[in-house]
Amino acid sequence: MSNAIQPAGDHEVFEEPVPPMQQLLDNPFLLLFIGIAVPTVLYIVLGVMEIVAIPIAK
């Protein structure tokens, strides 16, 4: 979270930059994207591709 949106009246002492990992963890929608994309690709898409590739018995 950037300092600009912290409530006024908060006594800021230091203007430390927020570490990138914390920025990621503070962003629920980015996390939501990761949490859907990773299993969709690695589990569902790769899994279904393997099933579809099975030759049909004649």
Next chain:
Amino acid sequence: MAVNRMFRTCPASGLVFHEPAENLMKANAVAAAVSLLVGGILAIGVTLTRWQAVHMLPPDSFYLFLTAHGLNMLVFWIIFFEMAILYFTSSTLLKCRLAAPGIGWVAFWMMVVGALMNNYAVFRGDSSVMFTAYAPMGAHPTFYLGLILFAVGALISCFVFFATLVVAKSEKTYNGSVPLVTFGAITAAIIAVFTIASGAIILVPTFLWSVGFIDHIDSLVYRTVFWAFGHSSQQINVSAHVAVWYAIAAIVFGAKPLSEKVSRTAFFLYICFLQLASAHHLLADPGLTSNWKIFNTSYAMYLAVLASMVHGLTVPGSIEVAQRQKGYTNGLFEWLRKAPWGNPAFSGMFLSLIGFGFLGGISGVMMGTEQLNLLIHNTLYVPGHFHATVVVGTTLAFMSLTYFLIPVLFRRQMMFAGMAPWQPYVFGLGMMGVSLFLMGAGTLGVPRRHWDIAFAGNPLPYEFPGSAWLMMALAGISSIFAFVGGAMYLAITVGSVFFGKKIETPGFKEISAQQGMVGRPQPAAAPADTTVIAGHQGGVGAGGMCMVAPGTFVLAIVFLVSFVLYYFINWKYLSTVWPLR
């Protein structure tokens, strides 16, 4: 539409409740308890049938009861309760108004109607397809429709949760990062979105197939996508009950996480990897390659297991640190001996942690290994494992949270207060027995979902060893304790919520808040608890673990040794299955 901005501050805990959010939490919690009651009654029929000496139900009813037990417990009880947790961790912990309570109610009623419809289908008698409902085994269309309605309702609730996070951020009801407990709930909600979407992807076509619009559902694709739903929903539970552990450690001990960074990173590992472990359900399926199976189970799953071990250590570690600060510093374990074992919120949570880790965790890693899986595939070992995770772990954690919620959310005094301290032990220990003995029977080869292992009257009989019968009997006896414990829980909660003495607070009123933010509550007694669950502080780094929490460190070593031993014993056992002579 006017926005309801009425809040109340709980005088006991200092927590801030938004009126519409509070009502939604109550409604969801009550629906959860009703499902638990139904599922519990059905469990009696299931268990007393599998206990061969009793063998209560005829086959049709056995499979009907088993189907309804699985659905009411695993799906309805747990998910209704989780919706209450999502509202609590967003609105209450962030001191924020709930976004769109009206939509929350629509979601709630969809879930209620869905649950009723699904139960209707099962009790008709033509839908005893188990909760897995593997195509091409078909159920009545209302079976799928009910599940779909329920799932979509739950999905909508998740979006109300996410919208509340947005409101809290824009109305600045908190500073910096959300509290750790809320972060755990975010993890649960993210996994829920993936879970429910997968459920829709597979259940909608299956529904269309059941009414005849589609003529074929590929059974392997069904199983693959179904488990993205069926297994990931267990991971919603894990994330939610871990969040509950942290909350209870904070509430009961004022414990602060040892390291916010480490705990949050562990939740992040859940978000990335936990759902992939769904592949462990398909380890014996043909068609999928070992590459896919081993990548998803072994590799990805171990990262998620690592995260669970982090939580399993930091929660007792933080309790140990808090207790040591209170002066319980003698020896390795004084902090644990002097813990409030008579407080059901604590004892339930601690039994949940131990049972989940030692019984559920270790067995889960064993059965998630492709080679070892075939020792126990489709045996009673599987229900044994998941009754340790989802019953001792999740259900008991939710029960212990209820003890905190009765005075705080429902504003009632606890009924049967003398019985409550016993409930977690009766239920938890009974259920640990059920899990262990089912696993024992499974190791001896007893199949799951099987009406009669005596094979009476069958042309090709098979004789299980006497020890297997003994295991089934011991599981039956333990389950009687578990039923009693479950009944105690329902008596206490239903009694307190509907008939308990109201807690009156003189001069109580709901306060309207500008911009959705309530003025910081200033109750007379300092609300030590809330500032801890709703706040966050950096703690000692995890590296200092063995110094600051030596007792927990020893427990961790005991855990690891049991883990490694059990794992290798199973490899040894595997080597004897088809000996080379």
